[in-house]
Amino acid sequence: MAERLVGADHAPPDLRAKITGRARYAEDFRAPGMVFMKLLLSPMPHCRVRNVDATRALALPGVIDILRASDVGEPSDRPSESMLTDEPLYEGEPILAIAAVDEETCAAAIELIRLDLEPLPFVLDPLESLRPGGPNAFTGGNQFSGQDGWSEYKWTDAEFAAIERGEMPDPQDMPTTWSKGDVDAAFAEAAYVVMEPIVHQSLTHHPMEPRSTMAYWENGRPFVYVSTQSAQRTKMGLADALDVDPEDLTFVSEYCGGGFGSKIGGHTHMALAPAMSRKIGRPVMHRVTRYEENYIGRARPGFQSWVKMGFRADGKCTAIDLLIAQESGPYGASDYNSAGSIADLAFTPENIRFRGVAMYTNTPPKAAQRGPGGAQIISMLEPIHDKAARQLGLDRLQVRLLNAPTADVGFGPRNGTLTSVFAREALAEGAEIFDWEAKQALSGRRVGSKVTGVGLGLSPYTAGSRGYDGLLVIRPDGRLYAYQGVGNLGTHSIADTVKPAAQLLGLNWDQVEIVWGDSSRGMPRSSIQAGSQTTHAHSRANYAAAEDALRKIRLVASRQLGGSPNAYQVDNGRVSGPGGSMTFAQVAERAIALGGEFDGSTLPSDISERETVPAAQRLAGQGLMGVAADAYGGNGSIYSWQAGFALVELDVETGMVEILEYVGWADCGTVIHPRSLKAQELGGSIQGMGMAMSQRWVFDPRYGVPFANRLYTARPPGFHDVPLEMTAGAVNIPDPQTPVGAKGIGEPSVGAGAAALTTAIADAMGGNCLCRTPLTPDIILAELEGRPGPWSRLDQHVG
């Protein structure tokens, strides 16, 4: 019997390359004659470039050429990002690029460029832009619609007066509004109603690998080496950006040093190196430094928000009124929309009113960051959830079990349904492993200056999608080659999504080759690596291809050996049945001889004509091909859940918090790879803890300049910020609507880790939820000592 692959641990196939230094990330590629490129970043948060004098720079020995905004795109008054701009909308936005024989000459040339800049009004804080007469991020206004162009959206003095009084403002005509049930009636009937203002920071993604690119052109065709989360989909986007036929683009991204949402379909500036290379006719390395990554590397949008929640005496949440103003950067983000739906899903209030506005600001651009919208809102609402439990004299775990949804849930503005939900099971199992009862008994214990806090959070996020293509070939060496169009961003899904397919074909893991990361080797149409889709989407797509391969293997065997195709079984690289048995190597040879659908010479009609067909055509005739679209269908959205539990000690004399224990437990369907799952759960949870406590964005409000622009100032969590022992696992109940049963897990963990920490800190403070991030020691201390900090209640990015 072949080994069982689903549910077993295997080292990823790329691990040896990664730990011997052989793995080549984008900045590791070299080409003969390669030169360097560097960007000139805007020194102002908003300005107009009146003139650029590059005479001295271009005269410097070794300087080759310059790229300006006009070389790479048309000026636009829309809030859409281009690679270079003559109207920078944030400090650090690239104005131009210089190519030179080495990087230091590039830097020296940049220093010699004379800029004539006209400073323009800027705004960092959404509330400032909402104030009557307040500044706008764009000269045209602070709201944009494709139909009506630019406009101004302002609140009135009445809203700001309400905010001053500590009340929830009641602005009219909010751009996004939806509601369900009767919120006012539900508040009137509630046993407990609580209102809190919320401030959630924005924060940079800071993947370990900055977004460097190397590119060259040969015979009019580009070869580009990039750092991106996705592969096949990034390739299509890059081909569009370069205006070339996708089949003419050789795209290489075998390794990506992390993205967390900042490199989903590639990124705007990845097209700069190929653009420069096209202009100068030489290979170009664009090495992005950490300092530059801070600016062009994307950030999670922050919220200034107010929430009112109503509860029944038994703890059931019956009403939510949520209002969010989002700090959206110059090019927008939609986190606030997800936050509204996820608040509805996580607390099942039945009566909800959501109002939101995305405010353009002159800060580095925003993008989805692991659990976008969900992580922010869960980390902020869970301490309020606890406050209600405390007021009503209820156990916090029991209240969560009551409010967590079951399979019949309808959520969001369209009352969406789910394929499955085992959130209560995840909570209950996690609580047992954490030993909730015993830990809860430690809550509030003080030893010296240290007070124990116990926290828990339940966090949902999207975890799948449908309808992509799978492409497998069994070659005459008897091995299965799985062609992956998904990116290798570190989640191990390039390998894990092949396991169910290989298991269906009765193969051992050492009989499987994963092919990925190089478009010249064939990439079927794939999902982007975002929204935790990949495990669900591509375990299905590869499974569909494996079913197609199995059908063909049986047909080949029955034609060769006689008997009914369905009487043949596969195991250990052989197909056996009434007429005898064949090895997969023999089957592959026979498939090539038969041609037609067997070796991919003819292809099914439902796979992507533009994307999968060219990839399959490259591989036709090389063996038995399994190729199919995921046509399994399904109803409802696919969501996974993470329950997080934390035990912390708060030092009330220093405001420092130490996390002593953490347990994460997930509902993510069938577990394909336990060790990778645990790594995703804990890694995401720690990112969430960083978001809530250690990591930060800090701005100088006067000049619009970010201070936390390097790792040591932004402070993502290091080894000493996390507990020595952490536990994670999953309920391992299959999703009934997908043949493999597996859902994704990357994102729910961020909200769970953050919420476990925000609730634990609130618990250590006697139930006082601060409802803001980051919970730095000075912010905690100011609260403990009952003194006002040097910031206003709703100020963002103060430290």
Added chain:
Amino acid sequence: MAEVESVGVLEKKYSRRTFIKGVIATGATVSASSYALRGTSLLGAATFQTSTERLITLNVNGQQRRVDVLPHETLAMTLRYKLNLTGTKLGCDRAECGACTVLIDGVNQYGCSILTHQLRGRSVVTIEGLEDADTGELSVVQEAVMEQGGFQCAFCAPGFIMSMTAMLDTNPNPTREEARHALSGNLCRCADYDKILTCAMRAAELARSV
């Protein structure tokens, strides 16, 4: 106490002050443009120059390598752009992340914060030097990482592995707490810390059984 002493010695040899003095002494400027590579004049083209390269001999991964270096050139840049040893990663350019960690005379150091010309007569080991070049045999740390399926995106992995290697040399029998301390100069943004620590502990176990 041995640890304290060795830290003191290192402080003298590799301190930030020494590094900056080394840069200033060469007449180069430390500017906002960060670490700018110079001297990869790949086609022999003219380049902006204020100082000249000097041919030195480095001992890298047991081999004598002759290389032209600028007075203010960092080891990470020499390794990556002149010796094609790209396993040493640049994550921050400035001693904040540890992705460029290498061993200098067996001690883990940030390659971005050491001037190459200061390393004459010293031994440099990079991630490429851990695997046995003839047999392909992995080091015990690499074996442990393979066994435990370590790292996610793994951009930090070479640096962590070098720090683990140095740790086993000074403390072959660490507790989890000690291992965490020994590795705390390296950052993992995927935050795979739990598994990294498990790899380190397994590596120590394997090293003791050899």
